[in-house]
Amino acid sequence: MIQEKVAQKTASGEGPMLLSLRNVGKIFSNGVTALSKVDLAIREGDFLSLLGPSGCGKSTALRLIAGLSTPTSGQLDWRGSIDRSNIGFVFQEPTLLPWASVFDNVWLPLRLKGVSRAKAEPAVMEMLARVHLNGFENSVPRELSGGMKMRVSIARAMVTKPRILLMDEPFAALDEITRFKLNNDLLELWQDERFTVVFVTHSVFESVFLSSRVVVMAARPGRVFGELPISAPYPRDEVFRTSPDYAALCRQASDVLVDAINSTAGPHHDGH
Amino acid sequence: MTAIEDATLKLDPEEARRVRQERLERIGKWVLPLAIMVLAIWLWDRICVWNEIPQYILPRPGVVLQTLHNDARLLFSSLLVTLRITFLSLLLAVIGGVGLAVLFAQSKWVEMSFFPFAIVLQVTPIVAIFPLINIYVNNQTVKLLLCAWIVAFFPILSNTTLGLNSVDRNLRDLFKLNGATRWQQLRYLRLPAAMPYFLGGLKIAGGLSLIGAVVAEFVAGAQGQSSGLASRIIEAGYRLNAPRLFAALILISLTGILIFLVLSLVSHLILRRWHESALKQER
Numbered sequence: 001m002i003q004e005k006v007a008q009k010t011a012s013g014e015g016p017m018l019l020s021l022r023n024v025g026k027i028f029s030n031g032v033t034a035l036s037k038v039d040l041a042i043r044e045g046d047f048l049s050l051l052g053p054s055g056c057g058k059s060t061a062l063r064l065i066a067g068l069s070t071p072t073s074g075q076l077d078w079r080g081s082i083d084r085s086n087i088g089f090v091f092q093e094p095t096l097l098p099w100a101s102v103f104d105n106v107w108l109p110l111r112l113k114g115v116s117r118a119k120a121e122p123a124v125m126e127m128l129a130r131v132h133l134n135g136f137e138n139s140v141p142r143e144l145s146g147g148m149k150m151r152v153s154i155a156r157a158m159v160t161k162p163r164i165l166l167m168d169e170p171f172a173a174l175d176e177i178t179r180f181k182l183n184n185d186l187l188e189l190w191q192d193e194r195f196t197v198v199f200v201t202h203s204v205f206e207s208v209f210l211s212s213r214v215v216v217m218a219a220r221p222g223r224v225f226g227e228l229p230i231s232a233p234y235p236r237d238e239v240f241r242t243s244p245d246y247a248a249l250c251r252q253a254s255d256v257l258v259d260a261i262n263s264t265a266g267p268h269h270d271g272h
Numbered sequence: 273m274t275a276i277e278d279a280t281l282k283l284d285p286e287e288a289r290r291v292r293q294e295r296l297e298r299i300g301k302w303v304l305p306l307a308i309m310v311l312a313i314w315l316w317d318r319i320c321v322w323n324e325i326p327q328y329i330l331p332r333p334g335v336v337l338q339t340l341h342n343d344a345r346l347l348f349s350s351l352l353v354t355l356r357i358t359f360l361s362l363l364l365a366v367i368g369g370v371g372l373a374v375l376f377a378q379s380k381w382v383e384m385s386f387f388p389f390a391i392v393l394q395v396t397p398i399v400a401i402f403p404l405i406n407i408y409v410n411n412q413t414v415k416l417l418l419c420a421w422i423v424a425f426f427p428i429l430s431n432t433t434l435g436l437n438s439v440d441r442n443l444r445d446l447f448k449l450n451g452a453t454r455w456q457q458l459r460y461l462r463l464p465a466a467m468p469y470f471l472g473g474l475k476i477a478g479g480l481s482l483i484g485a486v487v488a489e490f491v492a493g494a495q496g497q498s499s500g501l502a503s504r505i506i507e508a509g510y511r512l513n514a515p516r517l518f519a520a521l522i523l524i525s526l527t528g529i530l531i532f533l534v535l536s537l538v539s540h541l542i543l544r545r546w547h548e549s550a551l552k553q554e555r
Binding site: 066067068087089091093095097098099100108109111112113140141142160 | 440442443445446447448449450451452456460461464467545546547551
């Protein structure tokens with residue numbers, strides 16, 4: 001079903017296929033089936049959210065895509081050659097080097113590729129400006145707020161101009177006001193650069209606000225349960241956030257999510 | 273807004289008490305230990321006077337101070353000898369400890385295989401090993417160095433190993449994602465992450481290297497082969513020169529305190545911007 005949808009969309013002139021997961025499964029050594037028979041198509045320029053309850057394997061899927069883990073079965077097909085430098089990753093925590101300045105943290109991916117400080121400077125400073133952190137390049141992470149740390153983390157992931165940005169519940173630990181702000185800024189960045197995003201979240205509202213597609217996952221075993229295209233036009237802003245359209249879409253996504261949770265076999269563990 | 277910014281703002285009783293408490297603690301931190309120290313010295317002096325204790329058993333503090341002044345040339349030249357061994361062995365302990373820790377961090381297998389050796393070296397009393405070293409090593413300085421090194425290197429090795437292995441998992445993934453080489457991971461991630469642990473080990477090792485140097489001199493000094501502070505103590509003991517014995521002892525203690533303070537300062541300067549241990553407590 002998903003494959004069909006993808007075919008239609010591609011035909012209707014959206015970005016070409018970037019990555020397809022075919023029949024992907026992951027079983028951990030302790031016997032837990034984290035993912036089972038996952039089919040997922042990601043097109044260039046997609047803003048795709050993986051929405052689901054805890055334990056549905058959305059983070060595992062992200063790690064598979066990042067190449068941090070290998071699938072037990074099935075395969076991942078990248079269109080064209082892609083290496084790790086084409087992938088940006090944002091963790092749930094800011095995951096910064098606490099001893100290094102903001103500049104050095106953002107420079108890190110380039111530094112690991114052998115780019116000198118002087119050569120990296122324009123790119124680093126540009127990225128810092130893009131995430132609204134001008135003037136903070138000499139601060140160390142502990143001097144920043146949670147939201148600012150996450151901005152540094154995003155700047156670091158984007159400084160190599162990756163083709164695909166993987167985000168693992170990046171704003172889950174932030175307060176709502178900060179989260180809204182970061183949502184807006186992320187969308188702005190995405191619209192300017194049109195990279196591909198795979199965004200893991202358990203927030204219906206966040207996934208609908210950000211994404212062009214929401215893929216709902218279910219747990220035990222982790223699997224794709226359904227998909228919801230979010231056709232609302234970009235740019236999306238505060239007007240969209242308070243519109244009836246947004247509320248209706250959230251309602252739809254929420255219904256699919258509830259079905260996904262109810263479909264889980266066995267006793268309910270409240271997501272633990 | 274203005275009320276909060278007003279410098280002469282009225283504090284409620286709880287806040288006022290807290291401010292008073294903080295001020296007292298700030299003063300007490302310095303005054304209390306000093307006062308107790310002065311009191312102890314005074315008591316020492318009085319005990320000598322009240323009980324008419326002869327100088328060769330327990331000299332009065334004033335006499336010790338006088339001896340420190342009179343024998344300064346002899347004592348300080350000995351102190352220099354001891355300090356040389358102390359710092360050289362500390363330097364070797366840093367090189368050896370960090371080097372081994374880095375080696376251990378390269379592979380769990382290496383660590384599992386060789387860590388027991390380090391423990392054996394650590395738990396065997398140095399006084400018991402020294403006769404062996406005495407047989408195998410000819411050079412006097414090398415003998416002392418080896419002794420002090422064995423005592424001092426373990427905390428550095430053990431702490432640095434712990435530090436190198438306690439890197440955040442996500443950061444490790446980040447380096448992997450960016451195709452970092454082993455060397456890059458060590459240089460940019462593991463070594464800086466291990467720094468607070470290493471500095472903790474260094475503080476312990478600083479004191480231990482002094483202890484190691486003095487113990488080694490004691491064992492060597494018993495054979496008349498050393499000219500460090502420990503041999504001055506032994507010599508003074510033989511001659512019932514208690515004032516000089518005390519003077520030498522005080523010098524050793526002061527040196528130990530100084531080493532600790534210097535290493536604490538170094539540690540603070542390195543960590544002050546980022547590590548929890550060096551940050552002022554925030555409310």
